[in-house]
Amino acid sequence: LIGAWRHRAGGVLLSSSGLFPVDKAALQRPELLAGRTPRTINMVTIGDDLLAGSSQEFGPKIEALIVYNSNPVAVAPESGKVVQGFAREDLFSVVLEHFQTDTADYADFILPATTQLEHWDVHSAYGHTDALLNRPAIAPLGQA
Structure with missing residues (x-):
């Protein structure tokens, strides 16, 4: 507003992500997977992904799902597809939650989360x- 950003200590910080790098891989404990390769599903396409069959490009059909720190049935795009995907009889889903959410309504098991x-x-x-x-x-x- 007053051009102070041009001067030392002017108050602008463009990005601080490189100043404090976090090794998130160290928190994920990959050694516990014992050779298994889990997939991460993009929340933007979760409706399409849950309805997709097996293919070379997509990989195997999603048959099991663990949801935590999220409520995709309520917040993901194309909610009709998301509901249809979570309602599949052949999908095994576990939700870790504090409350009975829209996503938890479709879960086979709901586990309490801290x-x-x-x-x-x-x-x-x-x-x-x-x-x-x-x-x-x-x-x-x-x-x-």
Whole structure:
């Protein structure tokens, strides 16, 4: 607004992602997969993906799905296809959730998930170079 961005300490930070790199692979524990290769489905195309059959390009038909930290039935594009995909009789789905969501309505199993108050975590800040250690404030409730 006043051109201060041109001067040292003018207040502009274009991107901080390179200043605090996070090795997310270290958090994923790939050694626990024992040779298995899981797939990650894009939320934008989850409706089409759940309705797709096996093909050379797509790979095998999706027969099982684990959903966590998301509610695709409520938020993914083309909700009609998403509902149709989750409603498949031959799809085995597990949802980790705090509440009975639209996606949980279609799950074969719903497992309780911990809230941010109940588990350890590490958060990186958007637009800053800070990292935050999240310590549990309470013990997990119920069977979470």
